[in-house]
Amino acid sequence: MSGAADEAAAIGGPARTARVAAAEQAAGRRRWAIIVLRVLVGVGFIWLWHHASGNWVDTMLISSPEAVGLRLWHWTLDGTLWSNLSVTLYATAWGFAIGCVIGFSLGLLFGRYTLVAEVFDPYITAIYSIPKIALAPLFIIWFGIGIESKVAVSAAIVFFVIFLNTYTGVREVNPLYVNVTRIMGGSEADVLRHVIVPSAASWVITGLKVSVPYALVGTVIGEFMSSNRGIGFLINQATGLFNIASVYAGIIVLAVVGAVINTALKHIEAHVLRWQR
Amino acid sequence: MTASIAISAVRKSYVSRGREILALDRVDLDIAEGEFVAFVGPSGCGKSTLMNMIAGILSTEEGRITHEGKPVNGINRNVGYMTQQDAVLPWRTVAENVALPLRFHGMGAAARAARVTEMLAAVGLEGFGRSFPAELSGGMRKRVALAQLLAYEPRTLLMDEPFGALDAQLKLVMQEQLLAIWRARRQTVVFVTHDLAEAVTLAQRVVVFSGRPGRIKQIETVALPEERDVFRVRFLPEFEVAYTRLWEALAPEIQRGAAA
Ligand SMILES: Nc1ncnc2c1ncn2[C@@H]1O[C@H](COP(=O)(O)OP(=O)(O)O)[C@@H](O)[C@H]1O
Numbered sequence A: 001m002s003g004a005a006d007e008a009a010a011i012g013g014p015a016r017t018a019r020v021a022a023a024e025q026a027a028g029r030r031r032w033a034i035i036v037l038r039v040l041v042g043v044g045f046i047w048l049w050h051h052a053s054g055n056w057v058d059t060m061l062i063s064s065p066e067a068v069g070l071r072l073w074h075w076t077l078d079g080t081l082w083s084n085l086s087v088t089l090y091a092t093a094w095g096f097a098i099g100c101v102i103g104f105s106l107g108l109l110f111g112r113y114t115l116v117a118e119v120f121d122p123y124i125t126a127i128y129s130i131p132k133i134a135l136a137p138l139f140i141i142w143f144g145i146g147i148e149s150k151v152a153v154s155a156a157i158v159f160f161v162i163f164l165n166t167y168t169g170v171r172e173v174n175p176l177y178v179n180v181t182r183i184m185g186g187s188e189a190d191v192l193r194h195v196i197v198p199s200a201a202s203w204v205i206t207g208l209k210v211s212v213p214y215a216l217v218g219t220v221i222g223e224f225m226s227s228n229r230g231i232g233f234l235i236n237q238a239t240g241l242f243n244i245a246s247v248y249a250g251i252i253v254l255a256v257v258g259a260v261i262n263t264a265l266k267h268i269e270a271h272v273l274r275w276q277r
Numbered sequence B: 001m002t003a004s005i006a007i008s009a010v011r012k013s014y015v016s017r018g019r020e021i022l023a024l025d026r027v028d029l030d031i032a033e034g035e036f037v038a039f040v041g042p043s044g045c046g047k048s049t050l051m052n053m054i055a056g057i058l059s060t061e062e063g064r065i066t067h068e069g070k071p072v073n074g075i076n077r078n079v080g081y082m083t084q085q086d087a088v089l090p091w092r093t094v095a096e097n098v099a100l101p102l103r104f105h106g107m108g109a110a111a112r113a114a115r116v117t118e119m120l121a122a123v124g125l126e127g128f129g130r131s132f133p134a135e136l137s138g139g140m141r142k143r144v145a146l147a148q149l150l151a152y153e154p155r156t157l158l159m160d161e162p163f164g165a166l167d168a169q170l171k172l173v174m175q176e177q178l179l180a181i182w183r184a185r186r187q188t189v190v191f192v193t194h195d196l197a198e199a200v201t202l203a204q205r206v207v208v209f210s211g212r213p214g215r216i217k218q219i220e221t222v223a224l225p226e227e228r229d230v231f232r233v234r235f236l237p238e239f240e241v242a243y244t245r246l247w248e249a250l251a252p253e254i255q256r257g258a259a260a
């Protein structure tokens, strides 16, 4: 088996050598350096903001880090933050979930049945080109000013992204894998589970990553237009009162939420797509 | 002996970009149960096309193919097929890939794991069960496909250039393994190769195809015993006789292809 041994050696085999340890150490150092630099950039930004406000730019326009920090602190203490954030998150999560399930199912269906896809194609393209935000007033008429209309806006946005990505992913599946899996004895359900879904996964995950911020945007836009709770409502209300610190506080909360969700998705992606090198 | 695979008057052409390419024409061949048959022929003569039709991936245009007495019509789940292109699933580990057909045939998890370990050892891939295919060389992936094919013991094996990506020594080792398994289990084997020596070493009958459109030009019965030593068989006079006759049939076809 000399050939096999050579090949094993060539790709490193299962052994943990000193080289492996050194490479891991170098990677670890780099990760730490990046974290430190990121913190420095953040601190530098706040410092710049602090100096700009009141000196170079009117506080009415950019508030100040102290005022915004204080507002966030008060919101946290008096429960304003959580009672509004939970409404926004709840609507986003539902919109996201509904949009994903419907988009994924229809994407699979259309991807498997080419005729259906070809018939519907011009209509899908047409609906896709409508800015979904433009549907928000319509949804408010249909579902009222409660949470349902916000769920509908974000679901509509998420649906299209997931649908189109799933559809593309399914269409890209190599038919060789499908045929070979069937010959080995796989049922249609096996083909779906072992070939089509994993093959489309990189497309679907890209869709998820793109659509999470959209889901949040959809909810917040809905809240801007009409509502009495939620982060979008807080921002809108503060804008009306020229309470600039609250506007920035609301925006920062949204930014943090978006970043947290995206980081989580990145980890999920790295796990699901670990087979790609 | 009854025919395992019966191919009669098969024709197949492809239509692509407004042109019709006749790939195979008037192919007749009976392969007996338990027989080891090799296909050789210039590249592009339709060997893979014929394999795909036996596996039911492609339909015949004229003529018919029966397998184990039933006409092949749609995916043929009674063959094991190692395709020419890599078909190991890139998103499953090596062990998961080998276990997949076992799972489809209802084998329990413990028995599956034991069988996978045994088969990976048989193809020289111990310790690579948890690797993903992208981490392996082309030759290693071919061996994963081989382990997968042999693990679930289909009664008919279709193998399309299975050892093409292996180096010369490893190829001999794999040929030895395949022959040992075939002698023990007596599957029907259809083995495509571009290596004439490999065809003579392994097969009981070698079928030579002409250049496109592929037709059967010659069928040579190899007068070597079934108990063969793949490392020494090439020094036997019967080997030389078969090899020479096959080469005389094949050489003009290859030259014709090169000139065209
Ligand atoms: N999908 C296809 N579309 C058009 N032509 C094809 C297709 N597949 C194979 N061919 C043509 O059919 C002929 C036979 O191909 P193939 O069966 O792969 O040959 P071989 O395996 O003997 O090398 C070739 O000339 C090839 O170009």
Ligand SMILES: [Mg+2]
Residues within 6 Å of the ligand: B047, B048, B049, B084, B160
């Ligand atoms: Mg071929």
